[in-house]
Amino acid sequence: MNAYDYDNSCRITGNLPGLYHYGVGKHLTVTAEGGGKFSGYDYDEGCLFNMTVSGTSALIYDYGDGNYFRYST
Structure with a gap:
């Protein structure tokens, strides 16, 4: 898997279940x-x-923040 974190300007790579956030x-x-x-x-x-x-969207619930975050491509 290859993804890009635009908020932190970096890559996230690896194979599920293990990923690495650069x-x-x-x-x-x-x-x-x-x-x-x-x-x-x-x-x-x-x-x-x-x-x-779902489709091109991801809804994430972060237990640390206690909030939902939505991302889409």
């Missing part, structure tokens, strides 16, 4: 739950997150 120099784990749902752990923030992907 901007913060930390790993992420992302596990597919099926039906466009994913769960994961952000080692930079030290917290869990859930993600739902």
Whole structure:
């Protein structure tokens, strides 16, 4: 997988479940739950997150912030 974090101007690469965020120099784990749902752990923030992907959008609930974030391509 190759992704780009425009907020931090850096790449995120790897193969699920292990990804590496070059901007913060930390790993992420992302596990597919099926039906466009994913769960994961952000080692930079030290917290869990859930993600739902639909079409070109992703809705992420960040347990550390207690907020939802929406991203699209």
